[in-house]
Amino acid sequence: MTTLSVKSSLQGTKDLPGFVSSLIFLLCFLASFTFSAVRADGVDGEINLLAVALIGLVLFALALYLVSYSVEGRRKAKDRFVTVMVSSAFGIAVVPLVSLAYTVISKGAARFDIDFFTMSMRNVVGEGGGALHAIVGTLEITGLATLFSVPLGIMAAIYLIEYGRGRLAKAVTFFVDVMTGVPSIVAGLFAYALFVIFFGPGVRMGLGGAIALSVLMTPVVIRATEEMLKIVPNELREAAYALGVPKWLTILKVVLPTALAGIATGIMIAIARVIGETAPLLLIAGFTASMNYNPFDERMATLPVFVFTSYANQGVDTQAYLDRAWAGALTLMLIVMLLNLAARLVSKFFAPKG
Numbered sequence: 001m002t003t004l005s006v007k008s009s010l011q012g013t014k015d016l017p018g019f020v021s022s023l024i025f026l027l028c029f030l031a032s033f034t035f036s037a038v039r040a041d042g043v044d045g046e047i048n049l050l051a052v053a054l055i056g057l058v059l060f061a062l063a064l065y066l067v068s069y070s071v072e073g074r075r076k077a078k079d080r081f082v083t084v085m086v087s088s089a090f091g092i093a094v095v096p097l098v099s100l101a102y103t104v105i106s107k108g109a110a111r112f113d114i115d116f117f118t119m120s121m122r123n124v125v126g127e128g129g130g131a132l133h134a135i136v137g138t139l140e141i142t143g144l145a146t147l148f149s150v151p152l153g154i155m156a157a158i159y160l161i162e163y164g165r166g167r168l169a170k171a172v173t174f175f176v177d178v179m180t181g182v183p184s185i186v187a188g189l190f191a192y193a194l195f196v197i198f199f200g201p202g203v204r205m206g207l208g209g210a211i212a213l214s215v216l217m218t219p220v221v222i223r224a225t226e227e228m229l230k231i232v233p234n235e236l237r238e239a240a241y242a243l244g245v246p247k248w249l250t251i252l253k254v255v256l257p258t259a260l261a262g263i264a265t266g267i268m269i270a271i272a273r274v275i276g277e278t279a280p281l282l283l284i285a286g287f288t289a290s291m292n293y294n295p296f297d298e299r300m301a302t303l304p305v306f307v308f309t310s311y312a313n314q315g316v317d318t319q320a321y322l323d324r325a326w327a328g329a330l331t332l333m334l335i336v337m338l339l340n341l342a343a344r345l346v347s348k349f350f351a352p353k354g
Contacts (some may be wrong), residue, residue: 014071021080024063032056057088101333108330111323116331121289127320131328133291134306137206138335140295141285141302142275144210145217150267153221160222161229162251179219187215188280195284206295209285209302213274220273224266228259261347268343272336278304303332 032055036047061084069077119130156176160169191212195203232255240250256263286299287309310325 015076016068016071020067021064024067025060028059028063029056032059057084060084061088104326104330104333107323107326108328111327112330116324116327120291122291124289125315126317129324131303131306131324131331133288134301134303134328135331136291136293137285137295137300138275138303138332140293141206141209141213141281141300142271144207144295145213145274146267146271148210148214149217149221149270153218153270154225154263156218157222157225157229158251161226162247162255176219176222179215180223182216184212184216184277185279185283187212188283190215191280191284204284204286204299205297206285206292206300209281209300210295212280212284213277216277216280217270217274220270221267224269225259225263228262228266229255231262232258264343264346268339271339275336275339276304276332278308281305282308303328303335307332 029052032052033047035055036052061081064084065077065081068080115128116130117135118132119128120133121129121131122133156172160172164172191208192203194211195205195208199205236254236258237250240254241247245253281302282305285302285305287305288299288301292298292300307325307328310321310328314321
């Protein structure tokens with residue numbers, strides 16, 4: 001009898017037609033725009049689009065809740081209200097990202113040409129020149145930092161999840177958490193102090209920049225790999241052990257391939273975290289306007305430092321320096337995008353099937 005009454009009550013529930021939400025949305029934003037236009041006419045004559053959007057969203061959420069409450073009931077009205085809030089939060093979060101991408105692309109396109117990718121800044125004081133030396137330096141230094149950090153980070157994470165017990169594991173976890181929050185300038189100072197011991201004061205080289213970035217990158221790799229290893233089902237490990245597979249081979253052939261997609265994503269996040277660092281590279285890698293392919297000798301330019309220097313040390317032709325700075329920022333953004341694309345391809349082709 002109770003089941004029949006529930007079914008009958010559900011069948012009698014009314015739903016708002018699909019066009020009602022759109023109609024309420026349009027009416028609320030029209031009212032918000034009208035209110036802002038009337039207010040602007042009496043104040044400064046300019047309509048604040050941000051205020052229009054915020055007022056419109058508030059009016060839409062309240063109006064939709066009231067209309068849904070009167071037709072569909074309290075539960076459905078709450079569901080619609082929360083949906084509007086979550087969607088609005090997503091939209092607000094996306095707006096700065098879209099604005100940033102649009103600004104960088106629109107301003108960086110002015111110098112996004114062949115010369116920018118085939119020339120350095122040697123003997124260039126005005127227009128022209130390029131960032132080939134900075135691009136090469138960024139790729140080499142970040143590549144070395146990745147080479148140092150990824151094996152160390154993955155093996156440390158394997159130890160903490162698969163082997164680590166007791167005080168040592170707790171101490172390692174504690175220091176990893178501390179290193180995650182270390183300011184980048186501290187990593188640069190550490191690398192500089194370390195290299196001063198071996199090469200003397202005033203040392204500048206790309207290898208030092210790679211060490212500084214590795215200090216920042218390693219804890220991110222450890223933490224990301226830890227989280228991926230935690231979600232590997234224990235049933236997979238136990239099945240391998242039941243077949244007589246040693247623990248090290250189980251980790252190598254079962255655990256790591258299962259978590260590979262997440263580990264690759266974590267590595268890409270770690271690279272993206274350090275590839276745009278400026279302060280440590282200013283301290284230890286320095287800056288040069290010439291090509292330097294050898295990270296073990298002399299100064300080496302990087303894209304973040306190139307962008308900073310182009311903006312901070314503008315010459316007589318200010319616009320030429322600003323154009324190069326924006327083009328460098330756009331190049332850096334595209335490199336990060338390509339790295340994320342590579343991570344997705346790795347996840348797709350190397351993750352276990354089935």
